[in-house]
Ligand SMILES: [Ca+2]
């Protein structure tokens with residue numbers, strides 16, 4: 787499978803005068819030429835350029851399918867406002883996935899009580915959702931035919947690194963205010979000035 791990012795590097799090498807095929811495949815030839823360029827440049831180390839923000843959006847049409855157009859607008863505008871690339875890791879959530887998430891940290895009898903098939907019970911893993919209704923998530927398709935939530939995961943893709951989440955949140959709030967659309971962030975449920983108070987730990991999550 788060819789890769790856009792590899793193709794960009796190949797194009798740059800070609801522009802520098804190296805002869806190689808631009809096919810998006812990081813094969814032996816590309817590696818050889820790249821190493822030659824490093825040697826020629828006299829550098830000990832070469833910083834590989836980060837993929838441009840555009841690459842992060844390659845699967846957005848797919849990931850944002852079925853999400854309410856207002857929320858999609860905010861996400862797309864936020865991506866123009868921030869210098870932090872971010873992935874859309876979840877938009878609309880299906881029944882199967884809702885059950886899988888609800889089963890985490892719950893026993894078969896707890897699931898039975900909520901009408902969730904007991905095969906999804908995973909009592910020994912960490913609980914991830916505190917929903918009263920297993921299918922009540924804002925990620926589910928609502929009566930207007932759209933999902934009302936998205937989960938965004940910023941580069942460099944480290945869950946513990948909270949700063950990039952804050953940068954994306956700043957861009958999301960700014961985009962929402964520009965567009966006149968109300969959003970709620972899982973890192974600030976009560977929408978006050980204090981982020982990440984007790985219970986405000988769902989940093990990837992945004993909903994309308
Ligand atoms: Ca708060």
Ligand SMILES: [Zn+2]
Nearest residue numbers: 935936937991
């Ligand atoms: Zn979410």
